Each structure stands twice: as C-alpha cells, then as structure tokens.
Amino acid sequence: xxxxxxxxxxxxxxxxxxxxxxxxxxxxxxxxxxxxxxxxxxxxxxxxxxxxxxxxxxxxxxxxxxxxxxxxxxxxxxxxxxxxxxxxxxxxxxxxxxxxxxxxxxxxxxxxxxxxxxxxxxxxxxxxxxxxxxxxxxxxxxxxxxxxxxxxxxxxxxxxxxxxxxxxxxxxxxxxxxxxxxxxxxxxxxxxxxxxxxxxxxxxxxxxxxxxxxxxxxxxxxxxxxxxxxxxxxxxxxxxxxxxxxxxxxxxxxxxxxxxxxxxxxxxxxxxxxxxxxxxxxxxxxxxxxxxxxxxxxxxxxxxxxxxxxxxxxxxxxx
Numbered sequence: 001x002x003x004x005x006x007x008x009x010x011x012x013x014x015x016x017x018x019x020x021x022x023x024x025x026x027x028x029x030x031x032x033x034x035x036x037x038x039x040x041x042x043x044x045x046x047x048x049x050x051x052x053x054x055x056x057x058x059x060x061x062x063x064x065x066x067x068x069x070x071x072x073x074x075x076x077x078x079x080x081x082x083x084x085x086x087x088x089x090x091x092x093x094x095x096x097x098x099x100x101x102x103x104x105x106x107x108x109x110x111x112x113x114x115x116x117x118x119x120x121x122x123x124x125x126x127x128x129x130x131x132x133x134x135x136x137x138x139x140x141x142x143x144x145x146x147x148x149x150x151x152x153x154x155x156x157x158x159x160x161x162x163x164x165x166x167x168x169x170x171x172x173x174x175x176x177x178x179x180x181x182x183x184x185x186x187x188x189x190x191x192x193x194x195x196x197x198x199x200x201x202x203x204x205x206x207x208x209x210x211x212x213x214x215x216x217x218x219x220x221x222x223x224x225x226x227x228x229x230x231x232x233x234x235x236x237x238x239x240x241x242x243x244x245x246x247x248x249x250x251x252x253x254x255x256x257x258x259x260x261x262x263x264x265x266x267x268x269x270x271x272x273x274x275x276x277x278x279x280x281x282x283x284x285x286x287x288x289x290x291x292x293x294x295x296x297x298x299x300x301x302x303x304x305x306x307x308x309x310x311x312x313x314x315x316x317x318x319x
Contacts, residue, residue: 011093018080023099025073027106028065029172030141035062036175037137043182045130056183056192063179070172074165081161100149107146114138144168191263194241199296201237202258205246206307208234209256214314219256223248247304254311259304266297 039058084091118135148164183189208226213219220226223246227236238245239260247259296305 011095015083015090015093016095018076018083019093019096019099022073022076022080023103025069025076026103026145029070029073030145032062032065032069033172033175034137034141036066036179038134040175040178040182041130041133041137045128045133056189059179059183060189063176066172066176070169074169077161077165097153100153103149104146104153107142110142111139111146114142188264195262195264195266195298197240198260198262199298201240201246202260202296202305204237205248205258206305209248209307210309210314213254213309218253219250219309221250249304251306252308255306255308257304257306259302261302262298262300265300 036059039062042058080090090096114135118132121131184192205223205226209219212226223236226234236245241263242261244261249257249259251257
C-alpha cells in the first residue's frame with residue numbers, strides 16, 4: 001500500500017527553483033566575496049615570490065558578480081522568509097533540507113582543508129602575512145555560513161533574518177566600496193586604459209624607429225618616413241581619445257624623444273605604496289644606457305620620453 005505523502009513533504013515547482021536559486025546565489029556570492037578579499041590581500045601584502053598580473057581586473061571581476069548576484073540572494077531570501085511565515089511547513093521541505101546539509105558539509109570541508117593548509121604552510125616556513133589573512137578570510141566566510149544555517153536547521157532564532165541580512169549587506173557593501181579606493185572610479189579606470197593604450201602605441205613607434213635606424217643607420221626626420229615601406233604594413237597610430245598624432249623629435253644622430261598628453265599620473269594610480277614599490281611597472285630597454293631605470297612612468301599632461309640608441313648593441317645583420 002502506497003504511503004500518502006504528508007503536507008510537509010510536498011514541493012511545488014516554485015519552491016524547488018526558489019530554494020535552488022537562493023543557494024546558488026549564496027555559493028556564488030561567497031566565492032566572489034572571497035575572490036575580492038583575496039585581491040585586496042594580494043594588494044596589501046604582496047608576496048615577493050608571487051606573480052601579479054592586472055590587479056584591477058582581479059578586483060573588478062568579483063565586484064561585478066557581487067553587485068548583481070548578492071541582491072538576488074537577499075531578494076530571494078526575503079521572499080522565502082515571507083513564505084515561511086505564512087506556511088511554516090515549507091521550511092521542512094526535504095529538498096531544502098538537502099541543500100542546507102550540503103551547505104553544512106561544504107563549509108565543514110572548507111574549514112578543515114583551510115586549517116590543514118595553515119598547519120602545512122607553518123611547517124614549511126611559508127606562513128606569510130598574505131597566506132594567514134587569506135586563511136582567516138576563508139574561515140570567517142565559511143564559519144558565518146555554517147553558523148547561520150546550522151541554527152536555521154535547529155530552529156534557533158538568535159539572529160533574526162532581517163538583522164542577518166543587514167549585517168552581511170554591510171560587509172559586502174564595505175568590501176565593494178574598498179575597491180574604489182584601490183582601482184578608482186569607472187571614469188578614472190577609463191582614463192587609465194586610454195593612457196595604457198598610449199604607452200602601447202609609443203612602444204610600437206619606438207620599435208619601428210629602432211628598426212629603421214638598424215636598417216639605415218640613421219633616424220628619420222619625421223614619423224611619416226616609417227610608413228613609406230609598404231611591405232612592412234606599419235600604420236602610424238594616433239591618440240585613441242583625441243585623434244591627434246604622437247609627437248616625435250629627432251635630437252641627435254642616435255637619440256630621439258616621443259611625446260603625448262596623458263590624462264592620468266602613473267604614480268597616482270590607486271595602488272597601495274607597498275604593492276607599487278615591490279612591483280613597479282618597469283619596461284626595460286637594452287638600447288638605453290641606464291636600462292634598469294628606463295620605464296614608461298608619466299605625469300599628467302604633456303610627457304616626453306627620451307631614448308638613445310647604442311650603436312654597439314644595434315647593428316645591421318651581416319648578409
């Protein structure tokens with residue numbers, strides 16, 4: 001004889017997808033928050049043995065996910081909380097309990113692995129500030145999720161859902177706000193990307209000038225001479241924002257300068273000093289006498305880069 005399902009075991013399509021969505025949003029928000037915190041930690045406590053790419057992108061990507069997904073988590077959580085007040089039996093839906101137990105399992109495993117990694121790095125002598133803060137970040141997020149859903153499973157009401165929502169919202173908003181102090185506003189980011197493009201164009205022009213000197217053992221009088229060789233296919237770049245030409249001045253038989261108007265100061269990029277000092281944006285140039293200090297750092301406004309070709313280093317290949 002078939003057992004008639006109880007009211008508490010029934011689940012509607014709405015209940016199924018609402019619960020699935022809220023836990024999916026929870027996992028995505030937690031991972032994005034950790035990724036954002038890791039990016040901040042990498043910036044605050046750079047590792048001398050580590051490799052760093054575009055720090056801004058490491059912050060922008062998880063921030064974008066949080067801005068969209070976290071409000072979804074709060075909204076669906078509020079809708080479910082309202083449903084539970086109207087029909088408390090919905091809290092006993094088996095599918096929801098499975099998701100809660102899965103969450104408790106995942107957070108428990110995360111905490112265990114996190115602590116194992118902490119002990120392992122301690123024995124290996126690699127207990128850096130960066131690693132310790134990352135471990136603490138994972139512990140705080142995992143323990144917070146575990147604690148809330150463990151109490152929810154037991155029916156405890158130490159923290160009201162509304163208070164908990166405000167608490168985690170403040171944490172997420174604080175994490176997002178910190179990003180503006182590191183990567184700057186969207187307007188500043190756009191200005192920096194334009195300046196990055198200008199530097200790339202100047203590097204391209206510089207390479208063409210060096211190649212021209214190697215082939216002809218002289219520098220051109222103007223940049224238009226670089227485009228006379230149709231076989232090379234070189235197209236003279238222009239300022240990506242204003243459309244103006246890059247300025248070129250022939251100084252001597254071996255030296256020249258390239259100039260352009262920048263919109264930002266590379267020394268004022270919103271990166272903490274400790275990160276900037278350890279990872280300066282150096283661009284070595286072997287044809288410059290003091291190559292170790294040669295870089296593309298620039299101020300705001302008109303900036304010129306003087307370059308000198310070493311004829312002993314750059315010689316035309318023997319045929």
